[in-house]
Amino acid sequence: MIKSIIRISALTLLMASSSALAQHAGHGAAPKGATAPTWTTFPMVLSAGGYSRSDAKYQAYNMHAMQAESYASFYGHNTKDLETATRPLTVDDNGGLTMEAGDQGGYYLVRVMGHGPNGEEATATTQKYFSNPGPAPRDLLNSARSGFEITPTILPREHSHYRENETWSFNVRMDGKPVEGLPVILETSNGSKFEYMTKADGTVDVTFPQDFKDIPKTQWRHGRPPRSKFVIAVRDGALLATYNDSYELDAYGDKDLLAGIGFAVLGMALAVPVVRRRKKTNGETSS
Amino acid sequence: MMSAFTLSRLRLTVQVIMLFFTVYGGAIVGHYLADKVTGALPALSCAFDQQNAGYCVLIPMQHQLHHRVGESIVRAQQFSVEYIIPFGFTMLTFFAFFVVLNKAFCGWICPLGTVQELAYKLGRRLKLGIRRLTQDTVGRVRPVKWAVLILLVLVLPLMAGLGYTSYVTGDAYCQVCPSRIVTTLLTANTEQIAVNTADTTAFLFSAARSAIFGFILILAFGMRQPYCRVCPMLALHAIFRKVVPLRLAKVDANDKCGKCKACYQACPMDIHEVAFEFGSKAFHADCTMCGRCVEFCPDDGVLSLKLGPVALFKSSGAYMKRRAKIDKPDGTLPKKKTSTQPAPAE
Secondary structure, three states: OHHHHHHHHHHHHHHHHHHHHHHHOOOOOOOHHHOOOOOOOOOEEEEOOOOOOOEEEEEEEOOEEEEEEEEEOOOOOOHHHHHHHEEEEOEOOOOEEEEEOOOOOEEEEEEEEEEOOOOOEEEEEEEEEEOOOOOOOHHHHHOOOOOEEEEEOOOOOOOOOEEOOOEEEEEEEEOOEEOOOOEEEEEEOOOOEEEEEOOOOOEEEEEOOOOOOOOOHHHOEOOEOOOEEEEEEEEEOOEEEEEEEEEEOOOOOOEEHHHHHHHHHHHHHHHHHHHOOOOOEOOEOOO | OHHHOOHHHHHHHHHHHHHHHHHHOHHHHOOOHHHOOOOOEOOOOOOOOOOOOOOEOHHHHHHHHHHHHHHHHHHHOOOOHHHHHHHHHHHHHHHHHHHHHOOHHHHHHOHHHHHHHHHHHHHHHOOOOOOOOOHHHHHHHHHHHHHHHHHHHHHHHHHHHHOOOOHHHHHHHHHHOHHHHHHHHOOOOOHHHOEEOOOHHHHHHHHHHHHHHHHHHHHOOOOOOOOHHHOHHHHHHHHHHHHOOEEEEEOOOOOOOOOOOHHHHHOOOOOOHHHHOOHHHHOOOOOOOOOHHHHHOOOOOOEEEEEOOEEEEEOOHHHHHHHOOOOOOOOOOOOOOOOOOOOOOO
C-alpha cells in the first residue's frame, strides 16, 4: 500500500513538473510601456504591477490634473480610525501613484479625482485586497464620501472574483446619497459594451458579459485565460464617475460538469461491490 | 426526560447544528473572510463553499507553504522567519480551537464526518450490508492519512511554491478533498464536481476528486466513516492529542474487560485497541471522540470521556441497556418486537 502511494506520488510529481520554475512569473507584472488602453476612453486606475504585500502601484489613465486618496477597510469604524484610514496619495506627472498599506491588511479603495477626456470633473475608483488579515469592507463600501462616485455594493471575497455571467450590484452616490435614474455604461477589455440604469436606492445591477471566448489559448496561464478588465461609468451633468476592476472566465468555462458527474458515478460504481450484501469472508465481517 | 437522553442523540444534535453552521453559517457571520469564525478550523469546512462560517485549517497551511514559504525562497533566494510567522499563527489558531475539543472536531463538528454518518444511518434503514475492516486491513490503511498529510498538505504545496510542480498542486489536498464537493453541493453549487479541463494535472486532480466523492458517498452507506480513516485532519489532530485535556480514558488492566468487545464493535473507526489495550494505549490516534465505545461498554466506569481529571461521561451497565434499544453497537437497528397475541376475532 505505502509503496503504491509513493509510486503514485512520484508519478504525480513528474507529470506536474512541466510548469516548473516559471510559476510565479507574471504575478503583478507591470504593464510594459504603460500605454493607455484602447478599449475605453473612460478614466481608470489600473495596477502598474510590482509585487508586494504591503503596497500597490497604480497608473491613472484618461485623466489629467489629478489628486488621489486611499480608504482602508477600517474606515468608518470610529472617528479615531477615520483619520488614519483615509490617506492622500501623491500622483506623479504621468499619472502614477503608490498606495502603501504597511502592515494594515484587508481591503482598500483607491480614488483618483481629476478631469476626464472631455474636461468633465471625473472620479475613478478601484479596489485592492491585501491578503494580510484585515476588517471586512462593509463599512468601507457603505461610508459616505464626498463627491460623485460609483463603488461596489459588495466585493468578491478572498479567492473569488467577478466572473462572466454573474450579476453584481454597484452604488452610485453623490456626497453619500443615492442617485436614481442615471444611465450606467459597462465596457470590457474584450470589447463588450452594455448600458444599465440606477434604481431608486442608487444601486445598479451589472451582468458581466460572456466575452472570453475569443481569447486564444496561447494567452492562457495556469490553465485559464488572464483576467480581463472592465470599467463601469456613470455621468451626471458635468460629473463623471467610474469604477474599474477585473473579471474572470465563467465558473464552468474551463470545466466539464458532465465529465465530473461521470467520474463521480464511476467512483460510486467501484464502491457498490464493497457495500453489497455478501457472505462472511475470512477476517472481514458483513451482515 | 432523562431516559430520552443519550450521548449519541446529543452528538447527533450537535452534528446537525454544526453541519448547518459550517455549510451555511456565512448567512449569520457574514460574507467576507474577515467575518469568519476562523480560518483555521480543525474540521473540513471548505472555503470553496462561499456560504460557510469558518475555514478548514488545511487551506491556509497549503497556501502559506505555496505562496509564502515556497514563493519567498524563489523570489529572494533566502529564507526568513518573517515568511514562516503566518504558518506559525495558523498552527497556533488551530491549536487554540483544538485544545477546547481535541479530536471531537472530527466526531462532533466536521461536516464531511456528519454526512458520512447520516449516510450510514440511512444504509441501516435500507438494511444494506455492513462492511467492517479487519485488524490487518485497518493496520494497512492507518498510514495513508500520514502520507496524505505529508504529501498533499505539506510537500506538494511547498513544491508548487518553489516552482517544481504545477500551480494546481499549490492546494493539492483541496484538489482531491471530497468535502469540497459535499459542502458545495449542499449549497446547490455544482461547480466543484465538474472536471477541470484546463490542463492534464488539473484534469487528473479534479477527476480524482469527483471519483473519490462518488466512492466515499456509496461506501458510507455500508462502512462507517470511510473517508475519516485517510483524512489528513485526523493525522494533524493525532499529533497533538496527548497534550490536550479532553480525551478518551480507560482504566488499567481489568479482568472483565476485553471479552465482550462491544466497544470495538461500536467504534466507527474499527479501533481494536479500545478493547484490547488499557490505560492511555486505548486512546488511539484514529479516535474521533464520538463516545460510542463508552456508550456501549457494559462495565461501570471502565471507559470514560474526560476533561482533565473530570469524567464528562462514564460507561455504565444501566445506560448501555437503555442505549442498546436505539441501535446495536455496529449501528444496526434492533428488530421490532412482533406481537405474539392472536388478532382479535372480528
